[in-house]
Amino acid sequence: MAVERATRQRDAIRSVIQASKRPLSPGEVLHAARSEVNALGLATVYRTLKLLVAEGAAQVITLPGESPRYEMAESAHHHHFQCNTCRRVYDVPGCPGDLRRLAPRGFTVEHHDVTLYGRCRDCARRKMHASR
Amino acid sequence: MAVERATRQRDAIRSVIQASKRPLSPGEVLHAARSEVNALGLATVYRTLKLLVAEGAAQVITLPGESPRYEMAESAHHHHFQCNTCRRVYDVPGCPGDLRRLAPRGFTVEHHDVTLYGRCRDCARRKMHASR
DNA sequence: GGCAATATGAGAATGAATTATCATTATCGT
DNA sequence: ACGATAATGATAATTCATTCTCATATTGCC
Numbered sequence: 001m002a003v004e005r006a007t008r009q010r011d012a013i014r015s016v017i018q019a020s021k022r023p024l025s026p027g028e029v030l031h032a033a034r035s036e037v038n039a040l041g042l043a044t045v046y047r048t049l050k051l052l053v054a055e056g057a058a059q060v061i062t063l064p065g066e067s068p069r070y071e072m073a074e075s076a077h078h079h080h081f082q083c084n085t086c087r088r089v090y091d092v093p094g095c096p097g098d099l100r101r102l103a104p105r106g107f108t109v110e111h112h113d114v115t116l117y118g119r120c121r122d123c124a125r126r127k128m129h130a131s132r
Numbered sequence: 133m134a135v136e137r138a139t140r141q142r143d144a145i146r147s148v149i150q151a152s153k154r155p156l157s158p159g160e161v162l163h164a165a166r167s168e169v170n171a172l173g174l175a176t177v178y179r180t181l182k183l184l185v186a187e188g189a190a191q192v193i194t195l196p197g198e199s200p201r202y203e204m205a206e207s208a209h210h211h212h213f214q215c216n217t218c219r220r221v222y223d224v225p226g227c228p229g230d231l232r233r234l235a236p237r238g239f240t241v242e243h244h245d246v247t248l249y250g251r252c253r254d255c256a257r258r259k260m261h262a263s264r
Numbered sequence: 265g266g267c268a269a270t271a272t273g274a275g276a277a278t279g280a281a282t283t284a285t286c287a288t289t290a291t292c293g294t
Numbered sequence: 295a296c297g298a299t300a301a302t303g304a305t306a307a308t309t310c311a312t313t314c315t316c317a318t319a320t321t322g323c324c
Contacts, residue, residue, distance in 0.1 A: 004270085005322075006321080026312085062196040102224050102227075107252055108251045115245045118242040137301065140290090171302090176303070179301085199281060
């Protein structure tokens, strides 16, 4: 049976995701992890992300119209914010509460996703300066 | 300048979307409109959907991990429900309310999306019978 | 250190959704 | 009904994210 090995690239990828306070796309992971492992390939990023998700260490975050992003599995229920300017995605700690009541009669709600859109702190600041 | 013409296929596509109480994928539109125009092509569906959106008659609904669906433009703010069984998407009239407070400090919220997941009425009923 | 087995990297291949092509057909103002 | 022009349908082409391939490099146990 296949035994799993520890490699520089896996360590780099794992630590990049752990260090990030926001979900990262495979491309973002690649970019960030290359400061650790220079010749890192995209295929390895995909392979490792799949591993991390399979072992429950990471989870997939899918927002409308976006390809998947990855973040370390968090126990706390939370949602996400996407910046309309830089397109980056951030965690949002809260939750609007019980949404079961919104569903039409006869529908059973099992879970929900909430996505906020707007301008992130960085882009808000940038905008402010630009329009000075 | 290009003058826009009324055709059987456009009428069929428009009426299919208007008649539907839920957002439809291009494939669903094609299928439904073929009962009206037999030889309808997928390209025409895409072209017409784009037209309808451009003129503001229809709007694009994008849910996480899903390709776009289309529904007639509605004035009322609302959200969507996706059935975990049949994958169909339904309108949900309500809204959890003001979500601005959830965003971290420095973030500006401009709009939001809420998606509920669970079992739709049809699938709940079907499940009930199956497990009799 | 040696070696069998796993992991990697680069690029090719795939898959799914959407768009482009173009010869043919349909629309609509006259 | 005619004719200029827009629309259609079939399918090829494109796009993009993801997976596969396979020769080479690494890892971990002895």
